[in-house]
Amino acid sequence: MDMMRMETPDLTAANVEKIGELFPNCITETTDENGKLKKAINFDLLRQMLSADVLEGDEAYEFTWVGKKAAIVEANKPIRKTLRPCPEQSVDWDTTENLYIEGDNLEVLKLLQESYLGKVKLIYIDPPYNTGSDFIYRDDFTQSVEDYAEQSGVYSEEGDRLFKNTDSNGRFHSDWCSMMYSRLMLARNILSDNGVIFISIDENEVENLKKICSEVFGEGNFAGEIIWKNSSKNDQAYISIQHEYILCYVKSKAYNTGEWVEHKEGIDEIFKAFEGFRKQYGNDWKAIHKAALDWYKQFPESNPIYSSKHYSWMDERGVYFPDNISGPHFGQYRYDVIHPITGKVCKEPASGWRFAESTMKERIAQGLVHFGDDETTVPNNKTYLVNTLNQSLTSIKYKDGRVASKQLTALMGTNCFTNPKDVSVLQTIFTAIGLEDGDIVLDFFSGSGSTAETVMNISNETGLKLHFIMVQLQENLDETLKTAVGSTKQVMANAIELCDQMGVPHLLTEIGKERIRRAGAKIKKENTLLTQILDTGFRVFKLDDSNMNDVYYAAGDYTQNLLTMLESNVKADRTDLDLLFGCLLEWGLPLSMPYKSEKIDGCTVHTYNDGDLIACFDENIPDAVIKEIARRQPLRAVFRDSSFNGSPAKINVGEIFKMLAPDTRVKVI
Secondary structure, three states: OEEOOOOOOOHHHHHHHHHHHHOHHHEEEEEOOOOOEEEEEOHHHHHHHOOOOOOOOOOOOOOOOOOHHHHHHHHHOOOOEEEEEOHHHOEOOOOOOOEEEEOOHHHHHHHOOOOOOOOEEEEEEOOOOOOOOOEEEOOOOOHHHHHHHHHHOOOOOOOOOEEEOOOOOOOHHHHHHHHHHHHHHHHHHHEEEEEEEEEEEOOOOHHHHHHHHHHHHHHHHEEEEEEEEOOOOOOOOOOOOOEEEEEEEEOOOOOOOOOOEEEOOOHHHHHHHHHHHHHHHOOOHHHHHHHHHHHHOOOOOOOOOHHHOOOOEEEOOEEEEEEOOEOOOOOOOOOOOEOOOOOOEOOOOOOOEOOOHHHHHHHHHOOOEEOOOOOOOOOEEEEEHHHOOEEEOOOEEEOOHHHHHHHHHHHHOOOOOOOOOOHHHHHHHHHHOOOOOOOEEEEOOOOOOHHHHHHHHHHHHHOOOOEEEEEEOOOEHHHHHHHOOOHHHHHHHHHHHHHHHHOOOOEHHHHHHHHHHHHHHHHHHHOHHHOOOOOOOEEEEEEEEOOEOOOOOOHHHOOHHHHHHOOOOEOOOOOHHHHHHHHHHHHOOOOOOOEEEEEEOOEEEEEEHHHOEEEEOOOOOOHHHHHHHHHOOOOEEEEOHHHOOHHHHHHHHHHHHHHHOOOOEEEEO
């Protein structure tokens, strides 16, 4: 039986193997930190293999910064970490397929690489904007960075994972770019072939972020950027910035058609207004038209209703606008059209009619042609608003940035989060890309949990079974309060008071989880018919060190006390559930599937997703239990190494599975 690694895969080694398959002459050898030989790449030779010209010198078109290579190394470096399940903090633990993960998102992304490789349809993140007052993640890169940190004092003695990146920091942009680069590298791996990523950012780093994304996802996979006009501030020098950006890249345009549509904003208000006109004026279409023109005047050009002001007419079928009826080919259709009131021939478009004469007569008979007061006006085609409810996803969104804060305050009972993202904007964008049943949405800077609420809203309104994965660092609110200024200081104080009311630690993750709980409860309360099928729960996991003890000692280092301590290679505080989900991560199974635990001959046996994996972590497992597990023929089976007394017992287990379940993969931890 093989031992489980209990660490994330070495992505660098895997990439070396892939390159070796294509260019075996570019593979060489080097020594690792322990002096052992390992495969490496001759990059000079590889560059030459990929070029038809002789390459000399180091000049190249590239975007770089101090620490970029270290960020790549960090992204590929394996870690010995795990995700520990927390059923007591979860909602609907047994049935939900949503996840809320607390911990450093770089390490969490590494842990999710195998379980969610190519499985996430949509990623949305709202990372720190690097304004000079933001906290960004502190990643352990190279010695030069450590030396810099030690000299400049930006690293705390406690090794806090966040630090305030002020613009006086000599590595101001470099630290931020490194933080984003490594995370986006890992994020790309878990996007599906037709996957999409949206990233909110402001003017401080939008140019750098776009260059990073073009490297990671490919310049050709840039799908566009959305301008979110969310402010009316007027206090900046030179030009007052009143908008943010949302950059969008697809995993591959070969798998993504880009046919993204959104519901036109303001349509519902227009229909409601015309219902009022109809009640007031009946079938007096001209009076309704005049009332509509007056009604549209109240809206500024920035309001989406204003852009639909041409829909100012109405008939028995509904709201419409008189559209061009000219022929696409000059002079193709020319004939007389008689005005229905004057009985005279109507003025003809310069290029002729759009339709053949027979078709035109049918449309006139059906009331689909709009005539002027007399024959001197060219008739028009009626285009009904009900048939044009959708449009291509537009690049400009108008939303008052205060709306989201007010909505979150109403939900939480206090203003406890600065600058939450607007759920209605996210919902428009998420819906546009064409989410399908079973799709997963990931947010690894989840903050207040706006993405989770958005996913639940879409599921509620469309009936789709969508799932979310939220990842958020356990940011200490007390520490944030110490450096907060202005209105942010009061918001942090409110968040801490809310945590006290809930009886939970002063952590940002506690605010995020509570927001999702309340949002889910609100949706279900307002939509009682969907209560049984709508998934508003989430499984909570927390990033922690490996479940396994460190047992790597040289032979001369062993003492009797040490041997006693190593009788179990599993840490004393770890439960069966910890071990089960740790095995799922290594075996690349999703963390959201159902499982059951049962007693068989006194042993606890865990069955995950109807036999994807069966595990038993008891000591001295009898043959009867091993045989029962084998008879169920799971795809995978796992036990503790200490469950068996020596090699003969392990060999016996192997023989049992060869006989009863030859296709089952068996491992021990």
